[in-house]
Amino acid sequence: MSTAEADDAGAPPAGRGAETVDSYGAAAVDSVAGGGPATTVADLGEEALLAAFTPLLPQAARVLVPSGDDSAVVAAPDGRYCVSTDVLVQGEHFRTDWSTARDVGARAAAQNLADIAAMGARPTALVVSLVLPRTTSVAWVQDLARGFADACAGTDAGVVGGDLSVGDRVVIAVTVHGDLDGRRPVRRSGARPGDIVVHCGTLGRSAAGLALLQAGLDGRSDGWDDAVAGAHAGARGDAGGDGVTINNDGAAAAAQCLRIYRAPEPPLAAGPALADAGATAMMDVSDGLLRDADRIARASGVVVEIADPDGDPEAGLTHDLAALAPVAGLLRPDAVAARDLARAWVLTGGEDHGLLATLPPSAVERLPEGSRVIGAVRARRVGEPAAVLIGGRVPERLGWDHFHA
Amino acid sequence: MSTAEADDAGAPPAGRGAETVDSYGAAAVDSVAGGGPATTVADLGEEALLAAFTPLLPQAARVLVPSGDDSAVVAAPDGRYCVSTDVLVQGEHFRTDWSTARDVGARAAAQNLADIAAMGARPTALVVSLVLPRTTSVAWVQDLARGFADACAGTDAGVVGGDLSVGDRVVIAVTVHGDLDGRRPVRRSGARPGDIVVHCGTLGRSAAGLALLQAGLDGRSDGWDDAVAGAHAGARGDAGGDGVTINNDGAAAAAQCLRIYRAPEPPLAAGPALADAGATAMMDVSDGLLRDADRIARASGVVVEIADPDGDPEAGLTHDLAALAPVAGLLRPDAVAARDLARAWVLTGGEDHGLLATLPPSAVERLPEGSRVIGAVRARRVGEPAAVLIGGRVPERLGWDHFHA
CATH class of the missing domain: 3.30.1330.10 (PurM-like, N-terminal domain)
Structure with a gap:
């Protein structure tokens, strides 16, 4: 200085x-x-x-x-x-x-x-x-x-x-x-066939918050802060600004996205808890779920299968997709386009810094709060590369390199 | 990236x-x-x-x-x-x-x-x-x-x-x-009355190197590199450029100053060695000898007396002063002014990152190579602040805040 x-x-x-x-x-x-x-x-x-x-x-x-x-x-x-x-x-x-x-x-x-x-x-x-x-x-x-x-x-x-x-x-x-308090460090390279894939924390919110800000929607001038406050108090009603109409659920979700873009809320205590539950591989999702899952897959020499939330209502990511759909609706009036955008945020949006881990199936009983099973690890087939798959397919894009809201 | x-x-x-x-x-x-x-x-x-x-x-x-x-x-x-x-x-x-x-x-x-x-x-x-x-x-x-x-x-x-x-x-x-390999960390606050004050490593070279560069003397265009090479080979002669004449000793000293300004050479192994020799306080000199010695004095509640190299031919800093005098002569034709500049470099020049330590007098037998005794620690007298003194006097300036080559 x-x-x-x-x-x-x-x-x-x-x-x-x-x-x-x-x-x-x-x-x-x-x-x-x-x-x-x-x-x-x-x-x-x-x-x-x-x-x-x-x-x-x-x-x-x-x-x-x-x-x-x-x-x-x-x-x-x-x-x-x-x-x-x-x-x-x-x-x-x-x-x-x-x-x-x-x-x-x-x-x-x-x-x-x-x-x-x-x-x-x-x-x-x-x-x-x-x-x-x-x-x-x-x-x-x-x-x-x-x-x-x-x-x-x-x-x-x-x-x-x-x-x-x-x-x-x-x-x-x-x-x-x-x-480490005596724990074995959980690296990216330990995922084993048969493991479940777990995510703990938020996904896609930071990317959605950034997209809102890039579109000029900062939550403050649009009155969402008030809407969120109203929602917290149990009130009902609409709040809007600059031609954007948003219901309270959407306002709360949008406000969460802005908040997490500005200051992510990683589930810090879940790291040691997942390790104690037997995590075989782990990383925080900084560059997008698919990109980071791909890193674990390649480091471990396995295939990481993420269940597609569009195809499977029981998939662990379905709730994330549902939560972000109304936020995407603020930027894409067309419902299909909004769904695609929300999907991109969930699968490829980075910087929420949630935890992505693989664990033996028996660990499902010991997962920390905020965890959901989002996929499974399997061995590579003959000639198949170590990689991430979504709904059984190679993703069109992995993460931020090609992601544009 | x-x-x-x-x-x-x-x-x-x-x-x-x-x-x-x-x-x-x-x-x-x-x-x-x-x-x-x-x-x-x-x-x-x-x-x-x-x-x-x-x-x-x-x-x-x-x-x-x-x-x-x-x-x-x-x-x-x-x-x-x-x-x-x-x-x-x-x-x-x-x-x-x-x-x-x-x-x-x-x-x-x-x-x-x-x-x-x-x-x-x-x-x-x-x-x-x-x-x-x-x-x-x-x-x-x-x-x-x-x-x-x-x-x-x-x-x-x-x-x-x-x-x-x-x-x-x-x-x-x-x-x-x-x-620390089991050692007690050596802090700034442990200097005790009766300790000797030791410096290990170079002093003032970085400040001198910076002053040379600020004066447009980079050693390369002035041919010092050749002069230094010649000096290393045992040759005698003068090398000069841009109206600057410098003998081989001066050239070698100037080249050393430029080298240390660009990349200091702290005596890393001397840190543990001084600790093992019983160092009671230590820091690296990053902001000038007097300023950093003053920090040790204040943290320890003592007076740190540095022997004045101008008044005492046996003072530990006399050699530093003599080494830098010909470098200062490149910037100050007047011999008294050059001596003052060299003195300022030694006492207040930072960023050589040598080690300044206080130790019990008995440690003088166990000092690592490159160390010299430059002063002593004494208790404060009644009403006297904890501070550094040079030649028994309060320094006019401590370091970089007021130092201008």
């Missing part, structure tokens, strides 16, 4: 133009953060900025040496730790006009935490590198920290260190850690 | 505009990377790019589950791990016309590895998030990976995961981990 001094003095362009700290708490903080809502990070300077937002970050339960030294020290009682990293770039992964800072912080944390859950581990500690434009408001950074706290609520995980720099666009690089 | 498909199809601006992978090896790589030296990352696409540079990354000795799953799993035999993160932003921390990609990779890794050494730990694993402009050449990314390998050479550390995205400027966010 460039301080006011550095700016005033014409800091060198590539030397210490951006002052950094080893960890969020590395600099001694003597001054109290202040300033009004329009105060920028450049106004405040590094030390006061740190004082303004680090108290809002979630605390880690298992940190032995907290932020303030060159490294944090975190307990790894298992004798191993899981580690994963994800970076979010303004304009690429989020837009500040579509998502609040709190949404962005929650999303950055949640998609990282999901990578830990997907190994069957329990998240413990995050470190966060932030690149911020000098004009970023301090309030935005504070809300970002609150979003991290939102996503870590109910877990032992917290932010144990970080780094700050300036740049043209916001970049949020998160590294997350987890403890 | 946005694939060619995403570009062709007009990817949404803030949804999946940038495709990412959970880890460098997450995507199955079926194609072999190709293309000429001008091939860009957008030309190649994500999977081929991964295939082109991940084999060049350093491998970690203690990884249990490598890149390719949602998380890597790393051994933590100590039952704890150290973790730290540092981010580098193009134009803020490096310039591609001043540093090669290999320099930048080595620097990104080295400054992170130093944070582990400074705790008395041994580096084990790194994860790297890369934000790359679409126009970045594949060769540049390959050289970046080679730089990581350079910095990790001689250690057990390697890159166990990462993430890719696109953006306007290169951003390199590194998270580093280390194992």
Whole structure:
């Protein structure tokens, strides 16, 4: 973070133009953060900025040496730790006009935490590198920290260190850690013929939320927030805006999609629970159900059969399809086209970060809440590639590479 | 990394505009990377790019589950791990016309590895998030990976995961981990009256190198490379350019400064060695000797006295000052001004990432190579603040905030 001094003095362009700290708490903080809502990070300077937002970050339960030294020290009682990293770039992964800072912080944390859950581990500690434009408001950074706290609520995980720099666009690089508590890590390569395929968490909501925003439907100007509030209170009626009419079920579903696009809600506790139930392979669905199921199939050398929700009313995805159909109806007046769009969201939409797992059939009695059986694993036939099938067929498209709402 | 498909199809601006992978090896790589030296990352696409540079990354000795799953799993035999993160932003921390990609990779890794050494730990694993402009050449990314390998050479550390995205400027966010091997972590707060103050590694070279580059002296156009080669061969003579005359000693010193600015060479093995020698406090010098010594003083509640190299020919910093004087002479014809500049580099120049430690006096027999005693710790007198002193006096300036070459 460039301080006011550095700016005033014409800091060198590539030397210490951006002052950094080893960890969020590395600099001694003597001054109290202040300033009004329009105060920028450049106004405040590094030390006061740190004082303004680090108290809002979630605390880690298992940190032995907290932020303030060159490294944090975190307990790894298992004798191993899981580690994963994800970076979010303004304009690429989020837009500040579509998502609040709190949404962005929650999303950055949640998609990282999901990578830990997907190994069957329990998240413990995050470190966060932030690149911020000098004009970023301090309030935005504070809300970002609150979003991290939102996503870590109910877990032992917290932010144990970080780094700050300036740049043209916001970049949020998160590294997350987890403890396996003695469990075998659940990899992508362990799916076995005969296993059931389970998904836990939401599917397709993030893609639907993005499609709504791209169509200019943000839920706020359209009055859905009110509609949802009304629905929650048990009221009945229609709410609409900009020519869009939506009933309360559709409003609630659309509002959920926007919420999950802005800040996904991965079922973190289900990761260890699925591992304990005997999961043979697992990953979080970040690039679409079919694409990620295909990755498990290829890593495991098996065929992963997903039951087609269009052909089988008992298929595990039928409810997802039904829930998204009214949302798709907002964008496609034709019922068949809407159904196709909802199907695409469910099968190929990414970034809900639910958990996709394979387990022995006997595990069906021990599945965590929110799980549904969506298919089965079988051996490859002679000459057949390891791949995902939907309704017994090779999918026309797997995921985001070719997905356009 | 946005694939060619995403570009062709007009990817949404803030949804999946940038495709990412959970880890460098997450995507199955079926194609072999190709293309000429001008091939860009957008030309190649994500999977081929991964295939082109991940084999060049350093491998970690203690990884249990490598890149390719949602998380890597790393051994933590100590039952704890150290973790730290540092981010580098193009134009803020490096310039591609001043540093090669290999320099930048080595620097990104080295400054992170130093944070582990400074705790008395041994580096084990790194994860790297890369934000790359679409126009970045594949060769540049390959050289970046080679730089990581350079910095990790001689250690057990390697890159166990990462993430890719696109953006306007290169951003390199590194998270580093280390194992304490049963040692007590050496914090900043443990310095005790009576301790000696030791520095191990180079000081002021990075600041001097930056100052040379800012003055347009890059060592290449000035023929220092030849001069250094000549000096190494035992030849005598002068080499100069752009009106700068420099003897071989000066040329060698200037070349060293440029090299260390571009890719610092922290004494990684000295971290555990200093811890084993009884270090009571330690940190790596990233923001200048006096500023970082002041942090130890304040965290420990003591006074850290650094012996003034100008007043005491036996002071530990005298050699540093003598080595940098001819380099400063390139920028300040006046001998007194040159001496002042060299002094500023030694006392307040950051980013060499040497190790600053306090130890009991008896440890002087067990110091690792490259260490020199540069001062002593004493108790505060009545009313005296915990702070650093140089030659018994409060320093005029501590470090980079007010340092301008």
